[in-house]
Amino acid sequence: MKHRNLILTLLLLPLTAMATEVKSPNGNIVLNFTVEEGRPTYTLLYKGRDVVRPSHLGLELAKDKHASMGMNERDLMDGFTLIDEKTSSFDETWQPVWGETKDIRNHYVEYVATLMQQWREGVRSNTPGIQLQPRLHRRQILIRFRVYDDGIGFRYEFPQQPDLNYFLIQEERSEFAMAGDHTAWWLPGDYDTQEQETQETRLSEIRGRMKEAVNWGNSSVAVFSPTGVQTSLQMKSQDGLYINIHEAACADYATMHLELVDAETEALTTELGGGSNAYTPNPKPSDYPLPAPFTFVSHLTPDATGLKGAMQTPCETPWRTVIVSDDARDMLSSNLILNLNEPCKLEDTSWIHPTKYCGVWWEMIVGKSSWNYTDEFPSIKLDNIDWHKVKPNGRHAANNEKVKRYIDFAAKNGLDQVLVEGWNVGWEDWANMWKRDVFDFVTPYPDFDIKMLNDYAHSKGVKLLMHHETSSSTQNYERHMEKAFQLMNKYGYDAVKTGYVGDIIPRGDHHYSQSMNNHYLYVVKEAAKHHIMVNAHEATRPTGLCRTYPNLVGNESARGTEYEAFGGSRPDHTCILPFTRLQGGPMDYTPGIFVTKLSEWSNNTSWARITIAGSLALYLTMYSPLQMAADLPENYEKFDDAFQFIRDVACDWDESIYLEAEPADYITVARKAKGTDNWFIGGKCDEKGHKSVIKLNFLEKGKKYDCTIYADAKDAHYDTNPQAYTITKRVVKAGDVLKLTEAPGGGFAISLIAK
């Protein structure tokens, strides 16, 4: 499946304080690394221009009462000497199970610095009066850099050794010193939600914008610093460099945030036991000097005790990534994060497949029907209710009749699966009440005949898509998960949408902590044993783990389409997400809202700021192997000619070419459907509209294509005229040029079917 082209170049360099320079394969990226006054320090250049100015690397370790038993405590911050360096290069092309392209090239120069800390000290004892004799301590850590043509990744590695066996992380202090007051597209740093609207400000304006950037009414908000932001963080320098900071392969480690040091920063935020629900002015001053303004410093998500991680060597951190280019399109086509993840660990992947689906979902989000079956009780206990005797509320959506209607719709329109939310008992009081035993994941409501509905679906070539809302009661989910997966296997489900709404149980933990990240991956691994694909909502933002576990076919981890029913998102929202959220993996954005003014069919006055043509474009611009047609069947039936595009569009690709891109403004991409000669092109723009000129020079020469163009009508507008579109058909060939006008909040979609 893979071919390797491995060239190992081992260089033993002189171990002086001179910086070591490492160039990417084409030389555009230059990394410099040195140990300066005992602290590891790096810089990054792109075509000779500063991307990361001198930045320190290190970790502060926590004091622990088990120190006397071998728990290491000295910070991994300073006192280092460089004792070894190795440089090598690597070039491999691999094939993802699903993806934007058939082949992915992983080509980098690797640099590994081995650092030694040595000191003489007594070991702390928790037995009063006992002070052990000082002894010589020697610890080694490695910092591994991979230098690509479009950026770098680096991580810390901790070999097993007597003086570094177990340790607790108080904070990781990886610095990213920016070269100027860049424009940034950022979300408030938060331990529990990623669903805020993206802010666009200069770095110097983050502090002033923070409070209004937070929707404090979200179900779980835990902002930690007035300058804390999330990754992936997209920036643009004043001289036109696009810079993105994120992480890769975050497994069994806390999710990283970035805390900006600005002119007003007096100290970096450090937890003092127990996460707070909103940033509080109680930073514990670090023992280390503050870096320069415009420096981002890593800030990990704590557990309930405020600590950031429990580590056992040999181990390593996730990769910290900086992607950089002077062309915004390179941000979108970069495979740096996938490449930094481990190859696929599943032996058999034949059961994993891209999926188009519809579902019993949107009408509940909008508020027209309910997940819960009864309104009879102020709260319920699963063991105490005879569901066949309770009084139905008459609004329960996941009922036999409606689900059959969706199955029929899916079968008729070539959709693979039907998601059904609210099928299982427990929705009466599922959220925000610190209720542990909230769902059992196996008991259907009495009006959901699980056997009949799966049989019915299968008879029509459709599968149901399982839903496991955990209500963030992870202990409860883990207790029931095996039986829940067995139920899925029994009835022929092969995919589950999981959810983590609300605050984490066990109380005090956070959505993006080490233990929760372990939980999410545990679910993915256990699901794989049952040949089940996972689409996890409200879980940690992805970091490319789908390369290693390709049954992780989707995540939400950002503000999805559901917010169109909660007040709406800005028109530029979907022109930002591919630069930020999508860096780590696909998003189950659930696009396809055709009736954008929800009041047309419900009491909800919220509305989606997008045209129908724009909605179609999202199936291309928001790459995912899992694509929903989220609107109601009856809404699609009103616009069946436009819905044809959703019927036609692929969701797995041999090739993807980003034609135009600018963060928060527009994205245009052409993709070749997997195993075919057919191309699909999507363009999406912000509230300002956009004019696209598309040269079809990527089509196969000499071939003709039936081209169908779904475009905004001349007077289309995301607010005043969202349903105005035109459908044009013609025959095109390589070299032809298409000129398209995208309306404010609009876009276009094109199918090119090889004749």
Place this chain on the structure above:
Amino acid sequence: MKHRNLILTLLLLPLTAMATEVKSPNGNIVLNFTVEEGRPTYTLLYKGRDVVRPSHLGLELAKDKHASMGMNERDLMDGFTLIDEKTSSFDETWQPVWGETKDIRNHYVEYVATLMQQWREGVRSNTPGIQLQPRLHRRQILIRFRVYDDGIGFRYEFPQQPDLNYFLIQEERSEFAMAGDHTAWWLPGDYDTQEQETQETRLSEIRGRMKEAVNWGNSSVAVFSPTGVQTSLQMKSQDGLYINIHEAACADYATMHLELVDAETEALTTELGGGSNAYTPNPKPSDYPLPAPFTFVSHLTPDATGLKGAMQTPCETPWRTVIVSDDARDMLSSNLILNLNEPCKLEDTSWIHPTKYCGVWWEMIVGKSSWNYTDEFPSIKLDNIDWHKVKPNGRHAANNEKVKRYIDFAAKNGLDQVLVEGWNVGWEDWANMWKRDVFDFVTPYPDFDIKMLNDYAHSKGVKLLMHHETSSSTQNYERHMEKAFQLMNKYGYDAVKTGYVGDIIPRGDHHYSQSMNNHYLYVVKEAAKHHIMVNAHEATRPTGLCRTYPNLVGNESARGTEYEAFGGSRPDHTCILPFTRLQGGPMDYTPGIFVTKLSEWSNNTSWARITIAGSLALYLTMYSPLQMAADLPENYEKFDDAFQFIRDVACDWDESIYLEAEPADYITVARKAKGTDNWFIGGKCDEKGHKSVIKLNFLEKGKKYDCTIYADAKDAHYDTNPQAYTITKRVVKAGDVLKLTEAPGGGFAISLIAK
């Protein structure tokens, strides 16, 4: 199986501020209850003497960000009016699956007070700027008392109602105002260990003794207050009343401690987020006035956030119990705590049986051999090791040869089972390193042939007893438990000893919190599905739940025999435990050390402060359906005539008669073996020795008994001459009198086999 004799007397009393008096069936106990200035208040009298002086009842609730969504916040402390009272009586005799007696009478007068809180207030909102309109709130709670002839139990009950649906407990404030400066046998209140030595002081001396009462080097110590003590707390008043405070039926609720208000108390200890590892002078002053000195106030074990419980109505607290008598023997024969628990919830209990066992255990505790198989690595990761290739350390005890030796020994001596600790991989670095994935509970070390050994044992009529040390990594245990139980079923194990050494993972939680108590019971319930008996070490001290789930056949939950290898326990230790630890259920004390000076066969200089005759007595005085012969087979073989008693003694009983008792001084008990006419008598005393005069008036008249007396020799002494015993045989009949002298730290054991 049960016969009921239920008399319901419903009385609607005048709802004045006059106290309601409730008398026990024989009138010895008198409860008074009233609502005084809005606060529920009770007193307790025994034969007209003050046991509990006026004491308030109530709970402080936590503020929570979900208040606006229905989470209740107002304290359940004051503002109450008494709106209903009901008194009834109950008399039932039931049969435990195993126990000290064949029949248990549950005879009480019940009093239920219904209390109403009513106020007008706006609901707090977490959306800034939104303040809801005040509205009328009405909440009811019930306080249910059961008044027995030997004490009382009371609990809070929370019916489901709009204004009390979910709530978080900040602290329970149940008061127990003592009538004087009693002598108390107490353990330091601690969230994570119950294994300290019992202290004997006046109440006024607790504060002064606290620091030296704590062995701060224990693997997990979390003392919370300078006057905090554990239950069951045994006291004796200066005028000879024996008073015991504990709790019954603690399930899915935090374990209760007691905090003494003394002359120096300035405020009650309240957690402020995050449990502390040692008491710190940071009490948050309560909004409520301090009770009088010598009052105990309940103090629950917190979770990682410092909160004490998440509740959903309808629900109730555990029973808070006060047992009282002027005869110390009544403390030991009381069934009040069992009676307050729910009847057995297991339909089939045929697979549950009392068990005598030996095990591969003591030589590891003593330090002569090891649980772990190799010393090759500073730490291990289960997935990365090929156990057949690692270098054995040559000290691994759970090997085929040794286990077969123990099986042979058990078979020869009529012991039912053989415990084997250290059979499974992971012991190389199992404790205190915050290592989550520490054991898998299914993979044996290469020198433990699980199939061969079980087959071998079964061929000799013996079973192996499973061991699951969790290292307190509860998430890991829950992930592996089902497969671990399946393995047990496959190989024919029917009992497991579990362990919870070290600090709890998830980090920040405590051994006795609501979530951990839920975990322990979850394990018991899941085990029952597999017909597995559970003996949980380091778990919460029991509260009689073995009535409801009789497959919970044992707990450690106190300082067991293992401490004889860690410095030893005082000679009076086993004369205290039946008054304290054993109130809630049996203890797997693992008695039977014959070679008390460990240096005789190991490098361990610790020693057990007991004579051999005293060791034999423990099989009677320390009631348990699970009794270990803990010493090495070769040590028993040296004293085979004394070991005859362990071969003979039963561990399930039709009748038990406490003949003599005084806390920390002596205990003498006669028991009739289940389904036989045979009696066994045991006497155990402290370091002062004891003379017993036993009238055999409980024997069946006209019957003769072969009587074997295992007594201390004249010059026996727990230190200078522990192995000096005499064995005397005679024939006795009802009415005969036996006079026995117990040496310092000694005792005696008698078997009476009906002819």
